[in-house]
Amino acid sequence: MEKTKPPVVKRSLISWVWTSSLKLQVILILIIMIEVFARVIPLEMQKRIINEAINLRKIDLLFMYCGIYLAAVIAAGMLKYLNNIIQTIIGQRALADIRKALYHYILTLPLNFFRKTQPGMVVSSLITELTTSGNFVGMAVSVPITNVLTLLAFAGYLIWLHPLLALVSLSIYPIVIFLVPILQKRSNKANKKRVDAGRNLSSKIAESITGIHEIQGNGAFDLENQKYDRLIDRLLKIRIVWTLYAQGVKTLNNFFTNLSPFLIFILGGYLAMKGQLELGALVAFLSAQEKLYTPWKELIQFYQVYQDASVRYKRTMEYYDTLPDHEIAPKDRKPYDLEANLEVRNLSFVTDSGINLLDDINFTLKPGEHLALVGFSGSGKSTLALCIGQLYKYTGGHIQIGGKEVSELSKKDLVQNMGFVSQSPFIFEGTIKDNLLYACSARNDENGSGQDAADSMPTLDDMIAVLHQTGIFVDVLRFGLNTILTPDQDKDLVSSLLRVRQNFQRDFGEGLTDYVEFFDENKYLYYSNLAENLTFGAPNRDEFAVTNLPQNEYFLRFLDHAQLTRPLMSLGVQLARQTVDILGNLPPEEVFFEKSPVTPDELDEYKLLVERLNKVKLHELPASDRAKLLELALRFIPATHKMVSLPEILESLILEGRALFKDKISVEDPNAFTFYQISQYIFSQTILNNIFFGKVKTVNPQAQEKINQSIIQLLIEEDFLETIVEIGMEFQVGTKGDRLSGGQRQKLAIARALLKAPNMLIMDEATSALDNNSQARIQNLLDSRWKGKSTLIAVVHRLDIIKNYDKVAVMKAGKIGEFGTYDELIAKKGMLYELEFGKQ
């Protein structure tokens, strides 16, 4: 079934009507039949009520006909509602199907395609342009059938009532049928233009958002605004024309259908006067004629929706009507397990515009051999790697892996055998673990789920090993240590952590006093915020959370009592003034705000507050402003927010306040806080701070290193390391991995390729964002663990790491200039020598 289907881009809009919900469509048709019947009944009843019941004064007939009338109206209404429900379901299902199918298809398109296609355009195709198609599919069966049947039924009824009158009043419709398509054609033309213009617009928006750094950096606002405004103006014109034509169709239709009653009055009135038509029949005729209007209008609307949807649908599908370069899955076999020897013969790659990116490349690699591709940028080394990895389709010659031609292999074959680390690897939103398992899960999904797949998934030990090897282990451990546990989490974990804390204090407490500020009841904590300093405990209820304290009546009363309100207010004022002064005009970037007590979102609010402060005295400010200032003061961390210093006198006031608060609240509300005690786990703090029973003071890398070593040693002794790393692997990396550094992203990408343990590995400048040590570490790993096991093709930018490669290929202008071992090539004093030591 799957394989005989044409690709989604070749399917017609109509075809979705049948594939989406055939059963529902059949039910729908049945409902429509009854509904139409139910709609005609009131007409006949109307006539009978007048002619039989009222004229003959038969009260029982009046009741009966009215009863039937009522029942028919109710039935028609309910059926109409049911009809709508089914229509909606069919339409939305079809829309979902089209969206899925198109997205699935787009992902398989060649990389080349995406060079010319902006993400914004794909988004607008999938989200906006296809909605009308869904609406259309929903309507496609029910609307024409209902309305045509209704029309026929009413028309038949009219003819049955009075053939001549009926023909005259119906004579209008052929005129409309003739005129509407002419207008519609023009509307379609405008609509096509509108789709294209909308597409350009979304590409433009996507472009400026992606390039916002460049725009702001160059102050190119006017330039970009002009470009954008031009597109909008063009779209405006097209939309006006389009809307006018669409309106024109409606107006035309309205005009002609309104002519109908006029004809009936003239002719019907004349006939009635002459006694050739009963009054009841005229009334029935008039109302039946009036009822023609609704189905007719709906048919015209349907026609418009159909036209609009098919224009958008065709335009969208046409755009994506490119074939994927390679088959996705093999048809009638399992994916190959390939021998990892590589043979490249007479390989060439010519772009569409005729540029020779690769020219007559020849070389072979035995399984397990490592090849470094070097050369200036633009020499074609990345292109070669991408061709071998099937990401580009080469235009001539051969690449054979295990004797099979790469261009004839399906994606699944390749994925089964090859790992790929790209120049700027992409990290997806989710946890570290999700990203680590990305390559493995993708491969296993391809092989079908179930027991087999579960078996071939890496174990926790595998994952930890690869984290170690790629040098991201400590980072993940850090993420784990920076996690805040919730009280309902594993009890054992918490009690073990308390044990770790004790051992830490015993073994390392002394040695780390320079680096850690321990929670000491008698000292001010410069690395904790003011609220923590005052309460010296973890709140057990939300109302005492730092963010809620400025509104907490109890806490405010306490501040008054401890005579802290005024000094804190004045601290808040200083913080607000200084922060606004320094950061007032800066964009909301992490780097600017990491040492600010005000978040980027709040900056504008505080700017206004500072302006108000310049006009009125502190005590004249409204309560909400005072709360804002207090909040700022409570957030104040002396070691971080350096724009203001903590006055000595306030420090001692707070220390006194701390004792006072403890005394007061332990009597009045004993369960509100858990005070920092060496015997208690603190749920408001990270695991690391809990182990330390304090906070790290420094960001100095050497100090960090010392701290890490102590912690790792301790965790190993306690057999706790894996648990923390496992928690760390649950760290959310943010969209595009933006909560990781460039180096971390690259290490994670290498780790996920290695975890898959492929026969063949392609690394396209995979270590370019790493510092020397990390790069050397990865290189050692490749040399010691992967040489002889996996064939490696590495595009290398820095030459200091290529000495241990089995082969080096020096590329120049799309050709291999030199090929051999490092020593051979250096001895030859040719191109590699020149690259490494410069021209002699």
Added chain:
Amino acid sequence: MNSNSENNKKIASCEFQDNLNILRQIDFFSTLPLELNKILAYLCTRDTYKEEEYLFHENDDDGQAYYIISGKARLFYNQAGKQRMIRDYEAGAFFGRLALLGNMPRIFSMKAINELTCLTLTREKFTKALSQFPDQMPKIIKAVAESIQGWEKRFLLHGSENCEACMHNIGVSLV
């Protein structure tokens, strides 16, 4: 008015204000507008190094500039596996300008020879801040060019004549 001057006194003693005063005395920053210097003073950090701790090693791309607030640091060059001492830097020294402008793996190593406190500014922060004031870039380039020029002049004035080998390789200001 009264409370305002009181505020100023308090602020004057805070780290940010001290940093700002330091930056405004360094040639590299002194010509920049106050608004930018404020941001830089806010962004830079103070690091302390214990005796024997390294500020950076050869080949590190630590990507920051240093100003020594107190203490002493010593520069080394690794010559055929042997560490050769070059010179000492003391309080008031500012170095690492070029690392603020682009990737610059260190050719030398530097370590603290007693308790050292530095004001440091990273390339990332510097670049981000400067990107808010694109028209200031020429001043920075000028300051760098002048400092290279000044260095070479000083080199030629003091003692280079004793070193015949050096004379063949002078002219760094011509790069």
